[in-house]
Amino acid sequence: MLSRLARCVSSSGVSRAARQVVRHHGKHSSRVPAAVPPAAAVILPPSATTATPTAILSSRGHQTLAAAASLPGVGATPVGVRHARTLERERLLQVEWEDGTCSLYPFTWLRDNCQCPHCTLQSAQARSLLLADLDVHTGIDSVQLTDNNKVSITWPDQHSSEFDPEWLKKRCFSPEARQARQEELFLNEREYWGSELRIPTASFEEVLHDDKAALDWLMALRRVGMVYLKGAPVEQGQVARLSKRIGYLRLTFYGHTWQVEDKPQANNVAYTSGKLSLHTDYPALHNPPGVQFLHCLAQAREGGESEVVDGFHMAEVLRRDNPEAFHALSSLRIDFTDTGTDYCDFAVQSKNFIINVDNEGRVERINYNNATRDSVLDLPLDKVQLFYSSLKDYVELMTRPENVVTYRMEPGDLVTFDNWRLLHGRKEYQSDATQRRHLEGAYLDWDEVMSRLRILRKAVHGDN
Numbered sequence: 129m130l131s132r133l134a135r136c137v138s139s140s141g142v143s144r145a146a147r148q149v150v151r152h153h154g155k156h157s158s159r160v161p162a163a164v165p166p167a168a169a170v171i172l173p174p175s176a177t178t179a180t181p182t183a184i185l186s187s188r189g190h191q192t193l194a195a196a197a198s199l200p201g202v203g204a205t206p207v208g209v210r211h212a213r214t215l216e217r218e219r220l221l222q223v224e225w226e227d228g229t230c231s232l233y234p235f236t237w238l239r240d241n242c243q244c245p246h247c248t249l250q251s252a253q254a255r256s257l258l259l260a261d262l263d264v265h266t267g268i269d270s271v272q273l274t275d276n277n278k279v280s281i282t283w284p285d286q287h288s289s290e291f292d293p294e295w296l297k298k299r300c301f302s303p304e305a306r307q308a309r310q311e312e313l314f315l316n317e318r319e320y321w322g323s324e325l326r327i328p329t330a331s332f333e334e335v336l337h338d339d340k341a342a343l344d345w346l347m348a349l350r351r352v353g354m355v356y357l358k359g360a361p362v363e364q365g366q367v368a369r370l371s372k373r374i375g376y377l378r379l380t381f382y383g384h385t386w387q388v389e390d391k392p393q394a395n396n397v398a399y400t401s402g403k404l405s406l407h408t409d410y411p412a413l414h415n416p417p418g419v420q421f422l423h424c425l426a427q428a429r430e431g432g433e434s435e436v437v438d439g440f441h442m443a444e445v446l447r448r449d450n451p452e453a454f455h456a457l458s459s460l461r462i463d464f465t466d467t468g469t470d471y472c473d474f475a476v477q478s479k480n481f482i483i484n485v486d487n488e489g490r491v492e493r494i495n496y497n498n499a500t501r502d503s504v505l506d507l508p509l510d511k512v513q514l515f516y517s518s519l520k521d522y523v524e525l526m527t528r529p530e531n532v533v534t535y536r537m538e539p540g541d542l543v544t545f546d547n548w549r550l551l552h553g554r555k556e557y558q559s560d561a562t563q564r565r566h567l568e569g570a571y572l573d574w575d576e577v578m579s580r581l582r583i584l585r586k587a588v589h590g591d592n
Contacts, residue, residue: 135163185244190329190356192343196319197328197347208277209293214268221271223279223296231300238281239266242289289474314578315350316490318549320441322531324414328352332360332542336373343584345544346374346577349419353438353546356535360423360542367421370542374580378571380410381466381474388422388567390559395468397499401428401559406437406526406551409571411495412466412476418574420547424537428565431557434543437526439494439551443483453518457482463502464495479506482519493548526551537567548574 212226214235221238224230240255240262242248247257269282279291298309311317328348334341335357349355360366367385371377377384391399398404410416410547436585447454461479468474496519507515525531534555537543545552557565 132157191326193328193330193344193355196352197344206294208295209273209279212271212273212279214271221268225297230296231302233296233301235266235268236264238289239263239283243291244289284473304519315392318353318440321352321438323533325530325533327354327356327535329356329358336370339584339587342373343581343588346581346584349544349546350581353549354436355544356428357542357544358540360540362425362539364425364568366423366542370421371572374572375576378573380417380571381471381476382410384469385568385570388569389564395470401557403556406435406500406553407497407499408494408551409497409547410541411480411497412464412500413479414478414480416495416547417571418546418548419544419572419577421542421544421570423542423568424539425568426564426566427538428557429560429563431555432565433534433555435553435555436533436545437528437531437551438549440491440549442522442526442531443491446525447521450521453521454483456514456518458485460507460511463506464497464500464505465502472585484521494551498553
């Protein structure tokens with residue numbers, strides 16, 4: 129019986145399109161300067177720093193979104209059910225598909241996800257069935273196929289459930305199908321890069337008014353981590369205008385939007401003309417903003433070039449070359465602080481890992497700002513030197529010339545980037561009373577950005 133189940137799981141009802149999602153990274157490996165690990169792996173191969181991203185190079189230093197915003201194959205190819213039967217001892221429903229594959233579904237999960245109007249609020253697609261009323265040890269009285277090829281189940285209490293084949297197939301429990309579904313929902317794969325990156329670029333006005341352009345923008349933002357928008361009006365309010373294309377801005381202690389200028393008695397190091405070292409914004413919050421917009425309204429006559437590095441890529445290289453340092457930065461919580469007055473007065477305190485990893489060991493967020501790293505260091509004495517040595521190695525890796533992209537914003541340029549992934553900085557500039565460098569910034573959260581991406585994907589490509 130176990131061997132039969134294993135065969136069924138390995139040949140599960142994951143669609144051809146979904147299998148392409150699983151292979152998506154390898155299929156496009158020539159596009160990335162470092163071999164991006166698949167969703168279930170995190171160690172870079174030895175050739176990680178030598179591959180050439182041919183599809184993201186251009187003579188003008190930017191690329192169009194088409195190369196950077198490839199859409200993984202999503203949605204199941206329509207397929208009918210050949211046979212459905214219960215495996216009573218394992219308490220599983222086995223569905224055999226017309227394409228020769230099969231899928232397994234636990235009884236309890238099926239009952240929990242009954243789609244009838246009594247168990248699901250149809251207008252919200254939200255579960256109405258209370259967990260208190262769910263028999264987690266339920267059996268199945270009978271299963272049959274309806275005339276329109278739906279799977280119909282009668283439960284011991286004579287309640288009836290019907291399941292659409294495509295709905296079931298997209299929720300197959302095989303490892304391949306689960307990985308494909310998660311990639312479809314969250315776009316976890318990344319395209320890593322170094323100094324050879326040519327920043328994906330699009331028209332500000334096209335993104336505002338064309339769904340396909342907006343979808344390409346957000347896809348590239350997720351995959352590459354950064355997109356340049358050209359042609360924004362040179363006046364304040366454009367970051368707020370762009371945010372409405374997604375949903376709404378993230379309010380912080382610095383306001384809905386904020387003005388990056390050389391200010392007297394600055395309450396933030398960004399509001400000076402000095403060099404800003406590579407950092408992520410707001411690690412002093414336990415949930416830092418996920419996406420940042422910066423719009424250039426005026427540039428300095430001299431200096432002020434922007435710098436950016438792929439923090440995820442650098443974290444993977446650190447993991448490969450110095451696993452002890454990676455483990456230290458991903459297991460020691462560090463104190464950050466930010467105090468002052470702006471939108472309102474604030475005294476913010478947080479504890480964050482420099483490198484956040486998920487339960488599969490995949491890097492999911494970088495938290496690092498040397499300016500707001502607290503003098504309080506809540507570590508055991510024997511971990512202090514390890515922490516400093518590890519952070520030093522990570523920062524030195526990030527600041528190598530081959531890993532840093534340098535660019536100069538001009539009035540009307542608007543850069544959008546992943547604040548959980550990219551570390552950004554700025555070269556020193558000369559403050560000039562007649563031409564003051566001025567950027568307007570704003571934040572959004574990844575939840576809102578991904579929500580809009582999914583809605584745009586459905587609008588442009590349909591359910592499948």
